[in-house]
Amino acid sequence: MTVSNDTNQLAPSPFFIVMNAGSGDKDAVQREDAIRSVLAAGKRPYRLWRVSDIRRLPEAAREAVLLARQQQGTVVAAGGDGTINAVVREVLPSGSPFGVLPQGTFNYFSRAHGIPLDTEEACSLLLHGVLRPVQVGLVNQRPFLVNASLGLYPKLLEKREVHKQRFGRSRFVAALSGLATLLAPPPRLVLALDDGAGSDVVHICTLVVDNNLLQLRQVGLPEARAVQQGELAAIAVKAQGVGQLISALALAVLGKLGEADAVESFSFKRLSVKPLHGGRRIKVATDGEVTWMVPPLVFQAAPDSLLLVVPRSKTVGGEGG
Template identity: 50%
Template sequence: MTPPEFSSRSPLLVVLNAGSGSGEALRTRGVIAAGCAAVQRDFHVYEVEAPDRLHTCAREAVKRARILRGVVVAAGGDGTINAVAQAALGSGCAFGVLPQGTFNYFSRTHGIPSDTAEALQVLLHESPRAVQVGMVNERVFLVNASLGLYAKLLEDREAFKAQYGRHRWVAFCSGLLTILRGARPWYLHMSWHGQQRDIRTQTLFVANNALQMHRVGLAEADAPEQGQLAAIALKPQGAIAMLSLLARGALGRLGEAESLVSFTFESMKVRPMRGRRRVKVATDGEIGWLDMPLDFRVSLEPLWLIRPDVAPELEATRQ
């Protein structure tokens, strides 16, 4: 793996999601301008005001970064980071993050602060390091990919937020209602590492984030640090048992649940055993349709993320 051409003078090409409001976007631009001016670093901001412009702006930023030997930077939540990473993967450009989401698992796993000014200092003073990328078919995921109940939870949450506002209690109520309604099981055939398994499950969750898995207590938490992904399938069960499972996760004891099937892999094929040709898949919280079969794998190309050598929060979870 050859690192991208990079220097402390490389310009920043920033894709900024303004969806959270013009005031927040203006503040972020101010932080970027002040920080870059202090070290005489060039930058350009691509401000995304409409969701359908995100992928176009990301491609434009990558194109310019390749010409200028610059750094492609995602400023936003998981969806923004995912879209910019999709464009940057394999481009030969360094990649940076100014996290502005709720959980920020990707940035926290790699030691990047959630505060914009502090994250900018990482961008200005650290170097690119190779970071594993997960793929499902041709779609990137940095944190997780899922189908079934978990994807439905995310989809319902966004619908509730659009109607009632982006508040934590709205997300909680939405998730509770989705669980109480229940979900039809999926019948899947999975093959990996020469092994095969037929499974009846309410959700299939593929993880590529060590911090998130450590937080809920999964034994496979360090798989992404070892060049692998982790698959977690949930056996069908009722609403009360599901709520109990969520409580286990909140306490960091999810791995003790007998209703979970989990294992690690580098590549895995998932085929439907009954009829489905297309399926809704959530990748880093963004819902989209994909054709079956699903091909989950570790990308041959890493992201060259500008990050510190040590991630304190991740190290703390291992102690």
């Protein structure tokens, strides 16, 4: 990593940008043009990988990290939280500086760190921002920036993807898919949780481990204070039926999830999770991407921080933009 005399200030160096364009996305062309225009005006060298097949994201990210290390450059992810996660998996072990050009639906990671949602503004930030260490969560050594979950949420994500492929990719289809999943009987998980201070057996429909101040504040959980200080927040939803689940979701929308009877939350430094019933693998969603993992699942903050390009006057957990 190359920095100027101000240890937080990025020195002029090349950017290596991995962009999730999406097949046939006309907006992606406009975003790419905006990126090239801003960097050309700033006279900053760069290389951009425009990836239409998400299966090629890891390959492009590895190449970007290799060149960034060779040329003391900054790796940049252009996309939503899932794209950012895919690139961070390669960046985190390298220690390279990291930038974000948010292009997703919710953009929780970018917003929590004050990164503008407008592509031109976010690209300008790359030229004038500073480096700050940012906490990354791990589940069995797999990084996550926003949250990791098991139970209902991975199921919802998988159903949504099936419905999008069948009916088209739109927010309307995503909303109907989510509603259909929520109206079905929620899954039942029996988990043994061990945070080092003691173990407990819980019967829940979903477990979410959160690493995002903004998301925790929006749903109204006090554990937001602990996140980014070496701890993560666990949210166990114990809803036994559709009615309790809908009630908890309504309170989350109102920013009062902490008042839900069917929800228990706590902060921790290390949490071991082991299903007491089921197969040898369990589905886990990390920043919206579903994968299979072998229990026990161990959640903790990564020992090394991510060096993120942020605004000089960034407010942690702010809305950004």
